[in-house]
Amino acid sequence: MRSPLIPPPVWTLIVGAAMWVLNRTHPALTVIPSPWNLLGCLVMAIAPIPPIAAFIQFSRAHTTVNPHKPDAATTLVTSGVYAWTRNPMYLGLSILLLGWAIKLGNLSSLWGPVLFVPLIHLIQIGPEEHALRKRFPKEYEAYLQNVNRWFGRRRRI
Numbered sequence: 001m002r003s004p005l006i007p008p009p010v011w012t013l014i015v016g017a018a019m020w021v022l023n024r025t026h027p028a029l030t031v032i033p034s035p036w037n038l039l040g041c042l043v044m045a046i047a048p049i050p051p052i053a054a055f056i057q058f059s060r061a062h063t064t065v066n067p068h069k070p071d072a073a074t075t076l077v078t079s080g081v082y083a084w085t086r087n088p089m090y091l092g093l094s095i096l097l098l099g100w101a102i103k104l105g106n107l108s109s110l111w112g113p114v115l116f117v118p119l120i121h122l123i124q125i126g127p128e129e130h131a132l133r134k135r136f137p138k139e140y141e142a143y144l145q146n147v148n149r150w151f152g153r154r155r156r157i
Contacts, residue, residue: 007067008124012093012116016100019112028107040103047096050088053081065089067124070131076139078147085151086143090120094150117150125149 006014032039054077058065061075067089081088097113132140 008090008093008120011120012097015097015112015116019100019104019109023104023106023109026108030105031107032102032105037103037105040099043099043102044096047092047099050081051092054088070128071135073135076136078143083147086147086149087125091150
């Protein structure tokens with residue numbers, strides 16, 4: 001599988017800008033009025049936590065964080081934030097878009113985070129998972145059994 005040419009943070013900017021334009025040109029029902037829409041700023045403020053934790057772990061493991069080269073991974077990181085989500089960087093970007101939608105406060109802006117999740121899965125997560133399956137077959141399959149894609153450890157019954 002080929003890695004996408006546009007990195008995930010750029011996709012986040014594209015979706016965020018489209019949300020803003022749609023909010024300005026075709027505003028729908030205001031669902032989060034001022035001052036409650038400022039809660040979006042709080043949500044956006046916590047969004048960097050999972051990606052920063054992931055970058056730190058990748059750095060400590062001396063492996064790549066380049067989304068264009070998942071097959072260059074030298075280590076499968078499964079501890080820390082990766083024990084709770086397989087995609088902390090994309091989780092952070094999704095939370096950022098959710099906070100932006102709350103800040104915009106308009107129903108028309110809520111489509112952004114809703115569409116970003118399947119978009120990032122299709123263009124980024126799929127190729128990454130394929131590369132990791134090839135690079136770390138047994139370890140990655142065991143990891144998939146223990147940790148959900150977006151959040152939470154899997155329960156063993």
